[in-house]
Amino acid sequence: MGKIGIFYGPAKGNVAKVATIIAQQLGEDSTDLMPIKGCDASVLDSYNRLIFGISTLGRNNWDSEHEDDDWDVFFTHLKEVNWKDKQVAIFGLGDQINYPDHFVDAIGWLHQRLKDLNVDVFGQVADDGYQYNDSEGLIDGEFMGLPLDEDNEPEKSHxxxxxxxxxxxxxxx
Ligand SMILES: Cc1cc2nc3c(=O)[nH]c(=O)nc-3n(C[C@H](O)[C@H](O)[C@H](O)COP(=O)(O)O)c2cc1C
Incomplete structure (x- = not known):
């Protein structure tokens, strides 16, 4: 089996930290770890298994064409990827205490864009053990990727x- 590509944005911060932990747990020989910033479709095309890491930094950032939002910039390339036979899993950083009504919303936004392209997204997560009011990352009570809260529960991430x-x-x- 080929390597797993772990793509994450922003390039620095909690998403990057967690991406490194995921690579370590999977084994560094079987993973490639890359910021999504600067990647184009051809980079993603060389992996059959991809893990995408994203943080939620507010709806405004996502919807506007902010050039400093690494995932926003990459979205134009998503539809250029050949998704046939590819598997994707998402992890998302958020903050349950300060943003309980929008906890890890970006998991849902990225998931929706992938579903629009008929991409198979793996790794749904039950919401047991998380404290929040609402999230756009949920479908039928399950998160569409792994929520992590390095601001309040870093000890639970591993x-x-x-x-x-x-x-x-x-x-x-
Ligand atoms: C301006 C701003 C807006 C945020 N909005 C949300 C939010 O809507 N939902 C959420 O779960 N977390 C929100 N957070 C928390 C971040 O997602 C969290 O701190 C995350 O760990 C940041 O990861 P990063 O440093 O890799 O971007 C926000 C943080 C900031 C600074």
């Missing part, structure tokens, strides 16, 4: 990641 990677394996990712 185990959440371990469980999620095991689940991905069982799903055939």
């Amino acid at each position: 185990e959440r990641i371990r469980n999620w990677l095991n689940e991905l394996k069982q799903e055939g990712f």
Whole structure:
């Protein structure tokens, strides 16, 4: 099996930190770790298994064409990727205490864009153990990717990641 490509944005901060932990847990020989910034479709085309990391920094940033939002910039390339036979999983950074009504919304935004392109997204997560009011990352009570909260529960990230990677394996990712 080929390597797993882990693509994350922003390039610095909690998403980057967690992307490194995921790469370590999967094994550095079987993963490539890259900021999404500067990637084009051809880079993604060389992987069959991709993990996307994103943080939620507010609806305004996402919808506007802010050039400093790494995922916003990449969206123009999403439709150029050859998604046939590709598997994708998403993890998302958020903050349950300060943004309880919009916890990890960006998981949902990225998921929706991938579903629009008929991409298979793996690794849904039950919302047990999270404290929040609402999230656009949910469908039928499940998160469409792994939520992580480095602001309030950094001590839980390693185990959440371990469980999620095991689940991905069982799903055939
Ligand atoms: C301006 C701003 C807006 C944010 N909005 C949200 C939000 O709507 N929902 C959420 O769950 N977290 C929100 N957060 C928290 C971040 O997602 C969280 O701190 C995350 O760990 C940041 O990761 P990064 O440093 O890799 O971007 C926001 C943070 C900032 C600074």
